[in-house]
Amino acid sequence: MKYLYYAGLVALMVLFCLPAGVSAATTDTVVVSGSIGGSLSVDVTPDAGVSWGAMSGTKTDLTSADLTVVTTYPAWHVDAADAKTTNKGYMVDATAGKLTNAFHISNNGGSVWTAMTGSLNNFAQKTTAGAGTWPFDIGLQQVISGTDPAGSNYQITVTFTGAAS
Amino acid sequence: MQYNTRTGFSLIIGFLLILSLAVFPVAAVKVEGAKIMLDVKPGTNYIFPMAISTKPDDTPADYAIEVYGFGQSSDGGSYSPLFAADDAGACSARGMVVVESSLIHIDPGQRKAFNATIRVPANVGDGGRYAIIHIHPASAGNQQTGFATAIIVPVMLTVKDSKLIETGIITGVDVGEIVAGKPITVSTTLKNTGNHHYYGVVNQVAVTDPAGKSVATVIANALPNAVIPGQSVTFVAPVSKPLSVGVYTVKSTMMLESGTVLGTSSTSIAVKEAYIPPFTESGKKISPDNQATLMVPEGTITISFPQGAVLSDTMVTVKPYTGTLPVLPPGATAGTTAFAVDGLSGLLAKDATVTVKYTRMDLDAAKGDISKLVLGRYDRSENHWTFLPTTVDNNAMTLTATTNRFSTWAVIAEDKTQAAPQAAEGLTAKSPGPDALLVSGLTILVMMARKVKE
Numbered sequence: 001m002k003y004l005y006y007a008g009l010v011a012l013m014v015l016f017c018l019p020a021g022v023s024a025a026t027t028d029t030v031v032v033s034g035s036i037g038g039s040l041s042v043d044v045t046p047d048a049g050v051s052w053g054a055m056s057g058t059k060t061d062l063t064s065a066d067l068t069v070v071t072t073y074p075a076w077h078v079d080a081a082d083a084k085t086t087n088k089g090y091m092v093d094a095t096a097g098k099l100t101n102a103f104h105i106s107n108n109g110g111s112v113w114t115a116m117t118g119s120l121n122n123f124a125q126k127t128t129a130g131a132g133t134w135p136f137d138i139g140l141q142q143v144i145s146g147t148d149p150a151g152s153n154y155q156i157t158v159t160f161t162g163a164a165s
Numbered sequence: 166m167q168y169n170t171r172t173g174f175s176l177i178i179g180f181l182l183i184l185s186l187a188v189f190p191v192a193a194v195k196v197e198g199a200k201i202m203l204d205v206k207p208g209t210n211y212i213f214p215m216a217i218s219t220k221p222d223d224t225p226a227d228y229a230i231e232v233y234g235f236g237q238s239s240d241g242g243s244y245s246p247l248f249a250a251d252d253a254g255a256c257s258a259r260g261m262v263v264v265e266s267s268l269i270h271i272d273p274g275q276r277k278a279f280n281a282t283i284r285v286p287a288n289v290g291d292g293g294r295y296a297i298i299h300i301h302p303a304s305a306g307n308q309q310t311g312f313a314t315a316i317i318v319p320v321m322l323t324v325k326d327s328k329l330i331e332t333g334i335i336t337g338v339d340v341g342e343i344v345a346g347k348p349i350t351v352s353t354t355l356k357n358t359g360n361h362h363y364y365g366v367v368n369q370v371a372v373t374d375p376a377g378k379s380v381a382t383v384i385a386n387a388l389p390n391a392v393i394p395g396q397s398v399t400f401v402a403p404v405s406k407p408l409s410v411g412v413y414t415v416k417s418t419m420m421l422e423s424g425t426v427l428g429t430s431s432t433s434i435a436v437k438e439a440y441i442p443p444f445t446e447s448g449k450k451i452s453p454d455n456q457a458t459l460m461v462p463e464g465t466i467t468i469s470f471p472q473g474a475v476l477s478d479t480m481v482t483v484k485p486y487t488g489t490l491p492v493l494p495p496g497a498t499a500g501t502t503a504f505a506v507d508g509l510s511g512l513l514a515k516d517a518t519v520t521v522k523y524t525r526m527d528l529d530a531a532k533g534d535i536s537k538l539v540l541g542r543y544d545r546s547e548n549h550w551t552f553l554p555t556t557v558d559n560n561a562m563t564l565t566a567t568t569n570r571f572s573t574w575a576v577i578a579e580d581k582t583q584a585a586p587q588a589a590e591g592l593t594a595k596s597p598g599p600d601a602l603l604v605s606g607l608t609i610l611v612m613m614a615r616k617v618k619e
Binding site for chain 1: 192193194195196197198199200203208209210211212213214220222223224238240241243244245301302308309310311312313314315316317318319386387389390391486488489491492505545546548549573
């Protein structure tokens with residue numbers, strides 16, 4: 001019994017000492033790598049989002065929100081979209097419904113605005129030599145129509161999705 | 166009273182407890198092992214280690230980890246999840262990829278490791294197999310304008326020692342509207358008809374005149390994303406060469422960087438009036454000590470800065486504005502000439518003079534009435550148009566205005582019978598006009614007079 005116990009302990013120690021690289025076992029299972037290679041981090045600030053208070057006129061914000069990509073991959077892209085399917089791209093209040101005009105974002109300081117009814121593909125992109133830390137400004141815009149009902153809680157969440165190319 | 170106080174405290178504690186337990190989408194996520202690209206052997210399982218983490222100052226979050234088919238947006242070829250119903254291709258690896266958990270809870274600053282297991286069937290067949298692991302917030306946000314972050318992990322498997330087919334077909338070549346001052350966009354859609362992905366696809370567009378002579382060749386940058394079997398990606402090439410009236414042939418050739426041609430396709434375009442391409446983007450360093458003139462090579466836009474206009478050396482660039490202009494006020498119509506001036510963040514110390522050559526299409530926007538043409542400036546930060554007092558030179562076909570700031574500019578046809586947003590430089594929609602100031606001044610005088618009388 002004691003012999004079996006020690007044998008098991010030795011076997012466990014041998015297992016722990018196995019090299020962490022690619023290893024094929026007899027079960028035809030391959031552990032690809034003991035350490036994880038590339039990483040991709042997508043960070044949008046401020047974490048609490050942007051609050052515009054009372055909604056009237058045209059709300060534009062070119063300075064509050066920032067995207068930072070930190071990665072080891074040389075080529076990557078980040079797309080921006082409203083993930084919801086109903087009223088996609090619109091600020092919605094549970095009681096008052098959606099605003100007349102779609103929410104827009106810009107990746108070039110407000111020169112061009114893209115409605116979030118679709119997605120802004122390649123909001124940020126690096127095609128070569130993209131490993132590193134990359135900051136980007138996010139422009140936000142909402143035009144409020146005179147016919148929009150008063151609502152105290154119009155909301156939208158824009159999702160920034162990163163992918164290594 | 167004691168009951169009320171106790172109830173109040175209970176409610177506050179309950180609310181704080183709920184807040185502490187609440188899970189919101191986090192605006193920062195890091196994924197290690199964010200791309201799975203492997204040569205795989207039939208009948209073998211692969212374990213690919215991954216990890217997800219957030220920052221120490223993030224809120225707790227639940228992330229969903231789901232396996233989808235490999236989709237691509239036609240616009241730029243971005244990778245996107247493909248639902249099972251749309252993922253019927255022979256090259257799908259959706260059924261081969263399993264993640265340990267479909268939901269991971271992350272506490273602030275926490276890192277959680279997990280494995281993606283890829284089971285390659287013995288009879289997997291030839292070529293590549295593709296799937297996407299989508300890591301995204303499991304809950305919706307509740308901020309007025311909130312942010313969430315997600316990661317798409319492309320899974321690209323190549324079956325070892327199998328026959329790889331890298332072929333494609335052009336399914337369409339479309340030429341956009343031909344407008345003076347805007348590039349002609351040629352959109353070519355390529356579908357991967359093979360069984361393996363390829364990187365670095367290049368679109369070459371050649372324009373030939375009716376006599377077969379080449380008038381323009383555009384080679385777009387190589388696509389950084391792979392084109393996946395079964396997926397279609399549209400490549401847009403801008404053509405910016407002058408074209409005289411006639412019928413032209415536009416030939417698009419899609420090729421790999423190695424030179425292998427995937428497909429060619431042609432279409433014809435009719436140019437009904439001479440096409441003037443957009444001007445060339447130009448820049449100039451402006452110094453405080455000297456007068457300077459920034460003129461585009463085509464001579465269509467000139468900006469003159471007097472000595473002392475800037476306080477320090479500043480690089481100013483002018484480039485064509487090719488996007489959709491912000492909504493104009495009622496009664497105003499945009500011509501086709503639009504441009505952006507960048508590099509100056511504040512106001513000029515002395516006004517610059519902007520001179521723009523208007524086109525026949527600008528004049529068309531004014532229905533031929535040259536007196537309606539003005540230079541319009543859209544202030545991005547203040548979010549409104551200002552129509553500047555503009556001098557029109559009929560003979561030189563130019564519009565001239567002075568300004569102390571730059572942003573997006575356009576030639577505008579203004580119907581002066583309707584209320585204009587602003588008629589004078591320096592006045593904004595929010596500023597009181599001269600009449601308002603006069604009325605305010607008189608009111609104050611009357612009030613002061615009454616006070617003296619009392």
